[in-house]
Amino acid sequence: MINKVILVGNVGRDPEVRYLDSGVAVAKFPLATSETYTNKSGDRVTNTEWHNIVVWRKLAEVVEKYVKKGQQLYLEGKISNRSYEDKEGIKRYITEIVIDNLQMLGKKSDSERTQDTDSPHVENAPNSGDKGSTQGNTAETKDLSTSNDEDDLPF
Numbered sequence: 001m002i003n004k005v006i007l008v009g010n011v012g013r014d015p016e017v018r019y020l021d022s023g024v025a026v027a028k029f030p031l032a033t034s035e036t037y038t039n040k041s042g043d044r045v046t047n048t049e050w051h052n053i054v055v056w057r058k059l060a061e062v063v064e065k066y067v068k069k070g071q072q073l074y075l076e077g078k079i080s081n082r083s084y085e086d087k088e089g090i091k092r093y094i095t096e097i098v099i100d101n102l103q104m105l106g107k108k109s110d111s112e113r114t115q116d117t118d119s120p121h122v123e124n125a126p127n128s129g130d131k132g133s134t135q136g137n138t139a140e141t142k143d144l145s146t147s148n149d150e151d152d153l154p155f
Contacts, residue, residue, distance in 0.1 A: 003078040005097050007051060009033035011071045017064040025060035029053050031073065052096040059099065066104065076101040
């Protein structure tokens with residue numbers, strides 16, 4: 001059985017980060033992914049999906065420090081469904097993506113370059129079942145669509 005999600009999207013609002021009594025950090029934020037296509041009548045249609053993102057421990061601390069609204073992220077994690085009771089006692093259901101790896105995409109702005117000369121590294125969450133590994137999270141994305149051979153795939 002595999003429960004694996006890979007998303008590339010834009011952060012919908014600044015992450016909300018809180019610390020449990022045990023000192024464990026948890027960050028939550030929405031992520032938008034969009035798909036654009038042309039319908040039968042020739043109109044371009046864009047569908048946007050919103051995902052509830054949850055990040056734990058050291059990775060949540062990295063999110064708190066570096067992730068902001070509008071930023072493009074590459075995320076890996078798993079789908080998690082849970083239920084809870086709201087303030088009125090009504091049982092609610094929510095689907096979340098629990099992240100164990102993230103990478104910040106795009107170029108740093110000039111203000112970020114002057115504040116942070118070293119790229120932050122992101123470690124996989126300890127609860128992911130994998131050994132911790134480091135991923136640079138400020139890599140610039142490459143435009144893979146400019147290949148000389150039209151038959152080449154970008155991967």
